[in-house]
Amino acid sequence: xxxGVSEPARSQAAKRGRDLAERARAGERRPLARLLTEVEDRTxxxxxxxxxxxxxxxxxxxxxxxxxxxxxxxxLVAALVGEARRDGRRVAVLAIDPSSPIxxxxxxxxxxxxxxxxxxxxxxxxxxxxxxxxxxxxxxTVAAAAVFDAVGxxxxxxxxxxxxQAEVEVAAIADTTVVxxxxxxGDEVQAIKAGLLEVxxxxxxxxxxxxxxxxAAAQLRAMLTVGRQNDRVAAESxxxxxxxxxxxxxxxxxxxxVPELLAALDRREAARRAATDDGEVDATRLIRARxxxxxxxxxxxxxRLAEPALEADTALLVRAVADHELDPYAAADRALDLLAGxxxxx
Amino acid sequence: xxxGVSEPARSQAAKRGRDLAERARAGERRPLARLLTEVEDRTxxxxxxxxxxxxxxxxxxxxxxxxxxxxxxxxLVAALVGEARRDGRRVAVLAIDPSSPIxxxxxxxxxxxxxxxxxxxxxxxxxxxxxxxxxxxxxxTVAAAAVFDAVGxxxxxxxxxxxxQAEVEVAAIADTTVVxxxxxxGDEVQAIKAGLLEVxxxxxxxxxxxxxxxxAAAQLRAMLTVGRQNDRVAAESxxxxxxxxxxxxxxxxxxxxVPELLAALDRREAARRAATDDGEVDATRLIRARxxxxxxxxxxxxxRLAEPALEADTALLVRAVADHELDPYAAADRALDLLAGxxxxx
Numbered sequence: 001x002x003x004g005v006s007e008p009a010r011s012q013a014a015k016r017g018r019d020l021a022e023r024a025r026a027g028e029r030r031p032l033a034r035l036l037t038e039v040e041d042r043t044x045x046x047x048x049x050x051x052x053x054x055x056x057x058x059x060x061x062x063x064x065x066x067x068x069x070x071x072x073x074x075x076l077v078a079a080l081v082g083e084a085r086r087d088g089r090r091v092a093v094l095a096i097d098p099s100s101p102i103x104x105x106x107x108x109x110x111x112x113x114x115x116x117x118x119x120x121x122x123x124x125x126x127x128x129x130x131x132x133x134x135x136x137x138x139x140x141t142v143a144a145a146a147v148f149d150a151v152g153x154x155x156x157x158x159x160x161x162x163x164x165q166a167e168v169e170v171a172a173i174a175d176t177t178v179v180x181x182x183x184x185x186g187d188e189v190q191a192i193k194a195g196l197l198e199v200x201x202x203x204x205x206x207x208x209x210x211x212x213x214x215x216a217a218a219q220l221r222a223m224l225t226v227g228r229q230n231d232r233v234a235a236e237s238x239x240x241x242x243x244x245x246x247x248x249x250x251x252x253x254x255x256x257x258v259p260e261l262l263a264a265l266d267r268r269e270a271a272r273r274a275a276t277d278d279g280e281v282d283a284t285r286l287i288r289a290r291x292x293x294x295x296x297x298x299x300x301x302x303x304r305l306a307e308p309a310l311e312a313d314t315a316l317l318v319r320a321v322a323d324h325e326l327d328p329y330a331a332a333d334r335a336l337d338l339l340a341g342x343x344x345x346x
Numbered sequence: 347x348x349x350g351v352s353e354p355a356r357s358q359a360a361k362r363g364r365d366l367a368e369r370a371r372a373g374e375r376r377p378l379a380r381l382l383t384e385v386e387d388r389t390x391x392x393x394x395x396x397x398x399x400x401x402x403x404x405x406x407x408x409x410x411x412x413x414x415x416x417x418x419x420x421x422l423v424a425a426l427v428g429e430a431r432r433d434g435r436r437v438a439v440l441a442i443d444p445s446s447p448i449x450x451x452x453x454x455x456x457x458x459x460x461x462x463x464x465x466x467x468x469x470x471x472x473x474x475x476x477x478x479x480x481x482x483x484x485x486x487t488v489a490a491a492a493v494f495d496a497v498g499x500x501x502x503x504x505x506x507x508x509x510x511q512a513e514v515e516v517a518a519i520a521d522t523t524v525v526x527x528x529x530x531x532g533d534e535v536q537a538i539k540a541g542l543l544e545v546x547x548x549x550x551x552x553x554x555x556x557x558x559x560x561x562a563a564a565q566l567r568a569m570l571t572v573g574r575q576n577d578r579v580a581a582e583s584x585x586x587x588x589x590x591x592x593x594x595x596x597x598x599x600x601x602x603x604v605p606e607l608l609a610a611l612d613r614r615e616a617a618r619r620a621a622t623d624d625g626e627v628d629a630t631r632l633i634r635a636r637x638x639x640x641x642x643x644x645x646x647x648x649x650r651l652a653e654p655a656l657e658a659d660t661a662l663l664v665r666a667v668a669d670h671e672l673d674p675y676a677a678a679d680r681a682l683d684l685l686a687g688x689x690x691x692x
Contacts, residue, residue, distance in 0.1 A: 050675070286665065289677075293663065293681065294648055296675055322635035
């Protein structure tokens with residue numbers, strides 16, 4: 001089925017994937033870390049593990065937390081983790097790091113702040129590079145979150161630096177998306193520019209003890225009521241939206257407002273569950289499923305074209321494109337015909 | 347053929363794409379800028395234009411220039427552009443910007459340095475975000491470079507910040523890859539870590555007037571001779587490599603060593619052409635063609651699944667994945683069967 005992997009290698013991978021999945025489900029941390037790497041790298045072992053784990057997932061609440069650099073989102077996530085731990089919940093954090101050495105430094109600093117939870121075996125923090133994912137960042141994120149979900153983390157935070165389209169895409173796959181704002185007006189404008197407010201379920205004005213924080217929250221509320229920038233994006237993404245995102249104040253460093261934020265997240269998740277139990281289609285989960293399917297599809301297509309039966313024909317197509325005798329769109333259409341033809345024979 | 351686009355919209359796009367392609371070939375700058383946007387966004391107009399332009403491309407020398415932040419690669423590219431202009435050559439620069447506001451600032455500074463060429467109609471500088479490309483960054487870069495090539499730019503610089511896998515991939519699609527190093531030893535280590543030296547055809551020690559520059563160049567030469575890290579990567583990528591990359595010294599700010607660098611680039615390109623004229627397969631151009639084909643294939647697959655004939659079945663698959671009744675790998679395999687079945691009928 002999958003090109004380029006021999007049968008013995010395949011059964012070896014299946015065995016290894018099963019083993020990692022079982023040990024991760026038993027609460028072992030190293031197999032879980034290994035498993036996440038395999039899933040992220042889309043190895044046969046990762047695929048085997050995910051195929052076992054995926055049907056066991058679906059129960060966790062995936063919370064996206066994003067915001068401009070300096071908004072204090074990492075500190076807020078750390079505070080939320082602490083709050084959830086007080087309830088005894090196991091918590092996972094998936095931190096999507098831009099793979100730049102410049103921003104990498106900043107994120108390293110953020111990680112240090114999370115060290116309050118370093119000794120806690122019921123907290124698992126995982127950094128993930130934002131680039132270089134064959135099937136796309138969204139697919140890789142969804143897969144990693146499904147692993148956490150299946151091995152018993154009912155609450156998964158997906159933290160991204162809110163600076164671009166990739167972050168908006170990642171925000172769209174979370175059940176609930178929190179956009180963190182610093183009280184300064186400049187940040188508001190930045191978030192709006194990046195389309196972040198448009199994917200927000202909750203907006204948190206962090207550093208609520210600073211002068212101007214209440215004013216910033218009031219301005220945001222007014223803007224979100226009047227502007228309704230949400231409507232267009234919501235319609236396009238097919239995602240049902242609350243009439244407008246709630247705006248909360250919090251001070252991550254002191255913890256003020258954090259219990260209220262976690263309670264608001266829990267309420268939203270309870271409402272989501274009640275709606276789906278009533279048979280309502282969960283559009284966000286459809287988006288998430290589609291991201292996974294699309295990510296894997298591209299890989300499968302490439303793998304099939306690399307199989308012995310199609311390899312030679314594919315090489316001719318690539319050669320024709322390289323020689324500029326065929327444009328890549330025409331070549332892609334012929335490659336699809338090859339795939340279809342092969343299925344007819346086999 | 348392509349789902350989601352109606353026939354009138356399609357013929358409209360074809361007309362518009364043809365128009366933009368013709369005007370860009372006639373030397374008009376605005377249509378060229380527009381065309382690059384359409385190609386980058388992979389719109390039907392962009393596709394139509396690229397299908398016309400692609401067979402006209404293949405003559406340009408694509409030069410990748412990469413290096414760690416602070417190595418001075420943008421200044422070096424600006425100096426190379428100036429040198430090529432003295433020969434009367436038209437030059438295009440494709441600057442791949444990480445879409446982070448943090449690094450964005452640095453790159454804005456770089457762009458300012460390029461303003462020496464702002465009034466020159468035979469220089470075209472284009473920035474491209476490094477994220478959010480449906481078909482992948484490599485495919486988008488190759489497509490944009492093909493546009494420059496087809497509209498009459500015989501020399502195209504592709505400038506990337508050399509910080510990660512994405513940059514290595516982009517470097518691998520250039521005909522010739524230049525890795526820029528500052529004379530400080532720290533940078534050398536950084537470049538090796540990122541795998542950049544492994545894709546280098548030429549290594550330039552920039553800021554050659556600084557103390558230690560000659561020593562750094564000598565160290566690099568020794569390391570590249572002894573280490574031969576290149577062999578493994580070259581073997582894996584199937585890319586033929588010169589026995590080892592040349593190491594040159596240059597001072598981009600004063601222009602010293604820049605004519606020699608451009609001459610070295612020209613010599614390499616002449617050798618490449620001679621080899622392919624002798625019937626040698628150009629492995630780099632095959633990599634480039636494959637990147638394009640793969641990028642478009644993923645989109646085509648998604649578009650076909652969205653067509654009326656398959657839409658309902660695809661929706662069922664997505665739903666099953668969303669409900670965790672089917673794992674995404676099994677769903678992807680079923681989707682491929684759908685595609686194959688459809689081709690059998692139609």
